[in-house]
Amino acid sequence: MRATSREALLALLACAVTLLLAAALGSKPLIDTLMRLAIFGLYAVSLNILVGYTGLVSFGHAMFFGFGAYAFGLLMQTGMTSLPAAALASLALSAVLALVVGALCIRLADIYFSFLTLAFQMLLHAVILSWVGLTGGDQGLQGGIPRPRFLGINLADPWQVFVVTMVAFFASLLAIRTILQSPFGYALRMVRDNAPRAAALGLPVQRYKLAAFVIAGLFGALAGILMALYVSGAYPNFAFWTLSGEGMFMIMLGGIGVFLGPVLGAAIFLLLNDTVTRFTEYNGMVMGVVLLVVVLGLRQGLLDVVMARLRPR
Amino acid sequence: MTAHLAIADLVKHFGGVVATDHVTLDFPPGSLTAVIGPNGAGKSTLFNLITGRIRPDGGRVLLDGTDIAGWSETAIVARGIGRAFQIASLFPSFTVAESLAAAILAHRRQTHRMLARFPLAAARGRADEVMHLVGLDAHADRLAQHLSHGDQKLLDIALALALDPGVLLLDEPTAGMGRDERWQIIETVHRLWSARRMTMIFIEHDMDIVFKIAQSVRVLKFGRVLAEGTPAEIRDNDEVIAAYLGTRYAKAAP
Numbered sequence: 001m002r003a004t005s006r007e008a009l010l011a012l013l014a015c016a017v018t019l020l021l022a023a024a025l026g027s028k029p030l031i032d033t034l035m036r037l038a039i040f041g042l043y044a045v046s047l048n049i050l051v052g053y054t055g056l057v058s059f060g061h062a063m064f065f066g067f068g069a070y071a072f073g074l075l076m077q078t079g080m081t082s083l084p085a086a087a088l089a090s091l092a093l094s095a096v097l098a099l100v101v102g103a104l105c106i107r108l109a110d111i112y113f114s115f116l117t118l119a120f121q122m123l124l125h126a127v128i129l130s131w132v133g134l135t136g137g138d139q140g141l142q143g144g145i146p147r148p149r150f151l152g153i154n155l156a157d158p159w160q161v162f163v164v165t166m167v168a169f170f171a172s173l174l175a176i177r178t179i180l181q182s183p184f185g186y187a188l189r190m191v192r193d194n195a196p197r198a199a200a201l202g203l204p205v206q207r208y209k210l211a212a213f214v215i216a217g218l219f220g221a222l223a224g225i226l227m228a229l230y231v232s233g234a235y236p237n238f239a240f241w242t243l244s245g246e247g248m249f250m251i252m253l254g255g256i257g258v259f260l261g262p263v264l265g266a267a268i269f270l271l272l273n274d275t276v277t278r279f280t281e282y283n284g285m286v287m288g289v290v291l292l293v294v295v296l297g298l299r300q301g302l303l304d305v306v307m308a309r310l311r312p313r
Numbered sequence: 314m315t316a317h318l319a320i321a322d323l324v325k326h327f328g329g330v331v332a333t334d335h336v337t338l339d340f341p342p343g344s345l346t347a348v349i350g351p352n353g354a355g356k357s358t359l360f361n362l363i364t365g366r367i368r369p370d371g372g373r374v375l376l377d378g379t380d381i382a383g384w385s386e387t388a389i390v391a392r393g394i395g396r397a398f399q400i401a402s403l404f405p406s407f408t409v410a411e412s413l414a415a416a417i418l419a420h421r422r423q424t425h426r427m428l429a430r431f432p433l434a435a436a437r438g439r440a441d442e443v444m445h446l447v448g449l450d451a452h453a454d455r456l457a458q459h460l461s462h463g464d465q466k467l468l469d470i471a472l473a474l475a476l477d478p479g480v481l482l483l484d485e486p487t488a489g490m491g492r493d494e495r496w497q498i499i500e501t502v503h504r505l506w507s508a509r510r511m512t513m514i515f516i517e518h519d520m521d522i523v524f525k526i527a528q529s530v531r532v533l534k535f536g537r538v539l540a541e542g543t544p545a546e547i548r549d550n551d552e553v554i555a556a557y558l559g560t561r562y563a564k565a566a567p
């Protein structure tokens with residue numbers, strides 16, 4: 001109980017400091033950077049629920065990012081008038097998608113699980129590309145996403161989008177952290193460490209894998225919704241396999257064994273991406289080398305290494 | 314007296330191998346039984362069938378008269394059968410205390426709770442108790458993966474014990490240990506049984522241990538029950554001597 005309220009306070013403080021800082025500096029590039037960091041940080045943390053905590057290596061996590069973004073954008077474009085209701089509805093739809101896809105994937109072991117998730121994501125990507133009438137095909141959702149006022153909040157205003165995104169980001173981190181430190185979170189770690197032993201102790205392993213898949217999918221979809229709000233649109237690359245790969249890159253780089261590792265990984269990823277593309281078009285190659293150095297050199301993510309140093313033996 | 318656990322005509326094939334061949338066995342309440350037999354006799358398979366890890370091809374497993382053959386592991390654990398493994402099967406990144414608390418929460422169906430903080434006070438209290446019972450208190454905060462081999466086996470047993478099972482199955486509790494360590498762990502196991510009087514079945518290759526602590530012995534070979542009886546009867550059983558024991562344990566012993 002005490003640890004939980006300390007973390008809540010921490011999240012609140014971090015959120016307040018970020019907002020104050022951004023308000024004081026009022027810098028557009030800073031706000032843009034923070035927006036992307038929050039969106040991709042949340043996306044990476046949600047993927048790590050599966051990879052780092054449950055031991056389920058999903059190659060198709062971007063399917064939820066893309067689905068959340070399109071569902072939200074389409075609901076708003078096709079007549080839903082309440083923005084929060086559309087967001088909630090797209091989360092509910094994403095949960096259903098995760099439940100169905102998850103139920104089919106978790107039956108498979110290891111690499112087969114990974115590739116089936118990838119296959120579902122490619123399917124979604126193909127649907128987005130080919131259902132031009134609904135999705136705009138490779139052009140993405142056309143004409144912007146309507147953002148009517150609600151509760152005095154105006155999300156057509158970039159600053160207000162920023163505030164809402166930051167609040168959603170820190171609240172989500174707190175929620176995920178709470179879930180991972182709960183008995184449920186430790187059940188996921190049991191599955192990761194030794195699923196047969198967990199089953200022999202009475203844990204219904206498949207049900208927990210599925211629950212983890214749905215929770216990860218929900219927060220992945222939330223990241224997608226925030227992205228759709230931010231760019232006022234949705235694009236096929238939201239659901240492309242490269243985004244799944246980048247998520248994996250972020251968590252490997254930052255560390256899968258530490259809660260905030262994926263956020264650090266996302267920060268480094270965005271930084272690299274922005275600076276490297278300024279100097280060379282071979283940014284894929286540079287990123288590949290960085291990942292090789294971290295994975296082969298440290299054999300862990302950056303925060304994993306730091307935490308291992310700090311922890312008494 | 315009716316059996317606590319009774320196995321009737323149990324059959325299991327793996328491809329062409331008959332691992333369990335029409336096995337029928339009874340285990341009275343509160344009994345301490347050793348299961349012995351050569352490598353590949355089907356001893357571990359028997360445990361896997363009883364606990365629902367694998368499904369039998371035929372036959373029944375009666376727990377207090379209820380046929381649990383074919384039930385899920387989860388349902389069978391809930392009925393009060395716990396087990397430890399031939400090769401210690403642990404959660405490497407958990408500390409000893411966390412491992413036990415997690416096992417307790419899983420068994421009590423508390424692991425769906427997402428808002429409470431792990432470990433709940435009740436689970437921690439019970440974990441402390443179990444650690445004390447098996448003598449792992451000093452290692453409470455060590456990671457399972459950093460324990461010595463003997464302590465890993467002990468933790469594996471403790472995980473099963475944490476469920477407070479009515480039937481406890483121990484698959485070679487002394488596997489891979491030196492002589493002294495072996496007797497230490499067997500003393501612990503015997504003390505646990507004496508204190509709780511659960512129905513305990515253990516697989517063991519060390520005949521000195523079997524003859525010292527078991528109330529009765531079941532001998533398996535090629536998936537079949539070769540013999541059953543008291544340690545003295547088994548020691549003098551010509552078939553068992555020929556098939557498994559050799560002459561070392563025959564009548565010569567006092």
Ligand SMILES: Nc1ncnc2c1ncn2[C@@H]1O[C@H](COP(=O)(O)OP(=O)(O)OP(=O)(O)O)[C@@H](O)[C@H]1O
Nearest residue numbers: 327330332350351352353354355356357358359399
């Ligand atoms: N999952 C499985 N798949 C295929 N064959 C199996 C499986 N489990 C056991 N067997 C086979 O069944 C037979 C019995 O194996 P089991 O592990 O029960 O023997 P055991 O009596 O425990 O031997 P040990 O003393 O070496 O532990 C062996 O021939 C083994 O190869």
Ligand SMILES: [Mg+2]
Nearest residue numbers: 356357358399
């Ligand atoms: Mg065996």
